[in-house]
Amino acid sequence: MSEAASARSRLTADRAAGIAPLEPMLRAWLPAQRWFAGKGRAISRLTTVSAADLLPPGSTPGLLHVLLDVDGDCYQLLLGIRPSLPPALAPTLIGHAEEGPYAGRVVYEALGDPRLAAMLLERLRSPGALGPLRFDRDPATPIPAGLTPRPLSGEQTNSSLIYGDSFILKVFRRVGPGVNPDLELPRALAAAGCARVPAPVAWYEAEPPGGEPLTLGVLQPYLRGSDDGWQLALRRLGAGEDFTAEAHALGRATAEVHSALAAALPTVALGPEQTARLAAGMTARLAATAREVAALRPYEAGLRGAFDALAASRGTGVAAQRIHGDLHLGQTLRTLDGSWSLIDFEGEPARPLADRRRPEPAVRDIAGILRSFDYAARSHRPFAPAWADDCRAAFCEGYARTTGRDPREDPVLLRAYETDKAVYEARYESRHRPDWLHVPMAAIRRLSEPARPAHRVPPTPPAPGALSPHPLPHPKPPRRPLA
Numbered sequence: 001m002s003e004a005a006s007a008r009s010r011l012t013a014d015r016a017a018g019i020a021p022l023e024p025m026l027r028a029w030l031p032a033q034r035w036f037a038g039k040g041r042a043i044s045r046l047t048t049v050s051a052a053d054l055l056p057p058g059s060t061p062g063l064l065h066v067l068l069d070v071d072g073d074c075y076q077l078l079l080g081i082r083p084s085l086p087p088a089l090a091p092t093l094i095g096h097a098e099e100g101p102y103a104g105r106v107v108y109e110a111l112g113d114p115r116l117a118a119m120l121l122e123r124l125r126s127p128g129a130l131g132p133l134r135f136d137r138d139p140a141t142p143i144p145a146g147l148t149p150r151p152l153s154g155e156q157t158n159s160s161l162i163y164g165d166s167f168i169l170k171v172f173r174r175v176g177p178g179v180n181p182d183l184e185l186p187r188a189l190a191a192a193g194c195a196r197v198p199a200p201v202a203w204y205e206a207e208p209p210g211g212e213p214l215t216l217g218v219l220q221p222y223l224r225g226s227d228d229g230w231q232l233a234l235r236r237l238g239a240g241e242d243f244t245a246e247a248h249a250l251g252r253a254t255a256e257v258h259s260a261l262a263a264a265l266p267t268v269a270l271g272p273e274q275t276a277r278l279a280a281g282m283t284a285r286l287a288a289t290a291r292e293v294a295a296l297r298p299y300e301a302g303l304r305g306a307f308d309a310l311a312a313s314r315g316t317g318v319a320a321q322r323i324h325g326d327l328h329l330g331q332t333l334r335t336l337d338g339s340w341s342l343i344d345f346e347g348e349p350a351r352p353l354a355d356r357r358r359p360e361p362a363v364r365d366i367a368g369i370l371r372s373f374d375y376a377a378r379s380h381r382p383f384a385p386a387w388a389d390d391c392r393a394a395f396c397e398g399y400a401r402t403t404g405r406d407p408r409e410d411p412v413l414l415r416a417y418e419t420d421k422a423v424y425e426a427r428y429e430s431r432h433r434p435d436w437l438h439v440p441m442a443a444i445r446r447l448s449e450p451a452r453p454a455h456r457v458p459p460t461p462p463a464p465g466a467l468s469p470h471p472l473p474h475p476k477p478p479r480r481p482l483a
């Protein structure tokens with residue numbers, strides 16, 4: 001680190017102490033933020049973990065990087081500091097400091113200030129350490145100076161900024177020790193030559209002395225003009241148009257990503273005991289969700305059937321690998337050339353990072369997309385069940401075309417994962433969007449009924465040069481009725 005950078009860096013106990021007078025205003029501001037996981041509960045403990053100036057002392061505005069411990073969860077904040085706030089920045093206000101080193105100044109959300117957002121990109125362009133933070137980048141990808149930032153609008157788990165329609169920076173909000181899969185997996189895929197995922201070009205982390213780094217932000221190419229798969233599906237539905245060609249192509253793209261992940265990162269064969277443990281985990285999640293979401297309780301016993309069937313079905317085990325972990329149509333982008341890309345490999349935001357980094361059956365992602373077609377069809381008036389069924393079939397056929405293996409050939413596994421996903425969604429909707437709870441509840445009702453026999457899926461011949469997502473010997477399960 002240069003002397004100047006060293007002088008600027010201020011991750012020290014006294015800097016963190018300087019933040020202490022701001023803690024009451026942060027305590028009041030946090031619960032209103034979409035990305036704050038502790039909504040609905042009073043904050044009982046809030047302490048500053050670290051604080052660092054990202055700009056030289058005395059800069060106006062100032063840019064402060066802060067990690068906060070809020071009831072055991074660590075959050076990343078970027079605070080702007082100014083003597084007063086121009087009217088255009090009024091919506092970014094957090095509060096007025098009355099004591100401490102920032103007394104008399106306004107504290108605000110820095111990502112909403114184009115000047116400070118531009119400074120953050122500058123930092124990412126210059127790799128190196130700054131206090132507790134470490135900035136890194138892929139030397140092969142140029143990042144031009146002076147790109148104009150704009151915040152991404154809309155409901156999100158994290159906060160994203162688009163720079164000059166060329167790059168998008170995701171600033172993770174709830175962070176934990178260990179590399180975030182949203183950095184780890186796209187880097188592994190890029191190294192393996194898989195072009196289905198935008199490759200990280202720069203990133204920054206916190207490096208606690210002697211501890212594992214925490215991933216704080218990732219910059220990647222912005223796929224300009226691309227269509228979000230969820231919005232695209234809704235538009236097609238609204239116009240009464242078919243979506244099966246896209247669903248088929250998305251099945252192929254998902255299979256390609258799974259195959260590349262299986263080839264690049266460790267895979268494991270889950271034996272019968274581990275599969276039973278997997279089913280037990282799903283059962284426990286169901287029980288916990290039923291305690292929280294009253295509407296789920298009448299269906300709990302019926303839903304458990306899917307997990308019991310999974311635990312009982314495995315003489316031979318299940319192949320597991322690194323996967324996306326929270327795949328749904330909103331995590332897919334159809335680019336201008338008509339091909340599909342997958343984004344947001346963070347996994348389910350509420351799960352501990354170590355769990356999200358564990359290999360799992362690829363069918364978990366498949367179930368996520370299949371649920372998404374149901375979501376889309378149920379957002380439409382009138383409900384369009386045939387549209388969803390056709391898309392679900394086309395997606396599975398596309399997947400099979402690439403891998404030679406149709407996910408519907410393993411109905412017990414698929415049903416268990418669909419059920420687990422619907423349970424997750426019931427909790428997600430009851431916490432974040434209660435008006436949407438009826439969508440997963442419709443699936444919950446269906447999945448709580450005993451599995452019905454359905455048509456046998458004809459085996460799909462793989463396309464020439466097909467990839468396998470399962471490099472492990474993947475035993476054929478006994479034939480069972482479809483979920």
Ligand SMILES: Nc1ncnc2c1ncn2[C@@H]1O[C@H](COP(=O)(O)OP(=O)(O)O)[C@@H](O)[C@H]1O
Nearest residue numbers: 156157158159168198221222223228330343344
């Ligand atoms: N590389 C990209 N190119 C274009 N748009 C993107 C890209 N990455 C993300 N987006 C857009 O940003 C939105 C939020 O990104 P996402 O990774 O899902 O963030 P979060 O973790 O906050 O949910 C996506 O729904 C998509 O519309």
Ligand SMILES: O=P(O)(O)O[C@H]1O[C@H](CO)[C@@H](O[C@H]2O[C@H](CO)[C@@H](O)[C@H](O)[C@H]2O)[C@H](O)[C@H]1O
Nearest residue numbers: 156157230326328329330348371372375425428
């Ligand atoms: O995008 P995130 O990683 O924040 O994912 C969370 O939010 C999603 C909603 O934005 C939620 O997805 C659910 O709603 C979608 C429609 O809005 C639907 O397409 C998905 O199938 C459904 O699961 C996701 O579950 C949650 O983790």
